[in-house]
Amino acid sequence: MEQTLVLNATYEPLGVVSWQRAMTLLYQGKVEVVANYERFVRGVKAHVPLPSVLRLLRHVRLRRIFSEVPFSRANVYARDEHRCQYCGNEFDPSRLTFDHVVPVARGGLKTWENIVTCCIECNRRKGDRLPEERGMKLVRKPRRPDLPRALALIFSSRFAHPSWRDYLYFGRRSQAAHGGFA
Numbered sequence: 001m002e003q004t005l006v007l008n009a010t011y012e013p014l015g016v017v018s019w020q021r022a023m024t025l026l027y028q029g030k031v032e033v034v035a036n037y038e039r040f041v042r043g044v045k046a047h048v049p050l051p052s053v054l055r056l057l058r059h060v061r062l063r064r065i066f067s068e069v070p071f072s073r074a075n076v077y078a079r080d081e082h083r084c085q086y087c088g089n090e091f092d093p094s095r096l097t098f099d100h101v102v103p104v105a106r107g108g109l110k111t112w113e114n115i116v117t118c119c120i121e122c123n124r125r126k127g128d129r130l131p132e133e134r135g136m137k138l139v140r141k142p143r144r145p146d147l148p149r150a151l152a153l154i155f156s157s158r159f160a161h162p163s164w165r166d167y168l169y170f171g172r173r174s175q176a177a178h179g180g181f182a
Helices: 019-027 073-079 120-126 147-154 162-167
Strands: 003-007 013-018 031-042 047-056 096-100 115-119
Touching: 003 019, 003 162, 013 019, 019 031, 019 047, 031 162, 047 162, 073 096, 073 115, 096 120, 115 120
Parallel strands: 003 047
Antiparallel strands: 003 013, 031 047, 096 115
16 A cells, blocks of 8 residues: 655655554544545545645654765756756656766765766766866756755655655755745
């Protein structure tokens, strides 16, 4: 069965729980239902819509772990919205690579601030040079994802049910509901 997105009282995403845990939170009176799946949980005396999004009734503090997104190829692609940071075109992940803005041979490190998503053609064109040496400009300067973007990467869109999308920040393509991630 489906999983349930749990939001803080301020509509910030906190995590994903199993449908069983979602039902427990609901019957303990700790949450309110924001959205439901089309499926139902059936019991002997109950026929309850399965919640897809729950909101805690009491605010809890976000833990520090949400501000740190693990550095990985998939997370770099997600940060850059699967767009080459030189030509600006969007590509399927199989047609992407990542590029060191400052090449390793020139002291460039494998960090959020030096790695960008790049299409294969632009990567070949840039080679082992600085972008300006090849007449190339970055679409946007690479940086470590901030808290809203970090949360979006943690709850990446491949796991997100459509009912969750109003509560997760996915860059320019959508706005988060209730002002939580403006």
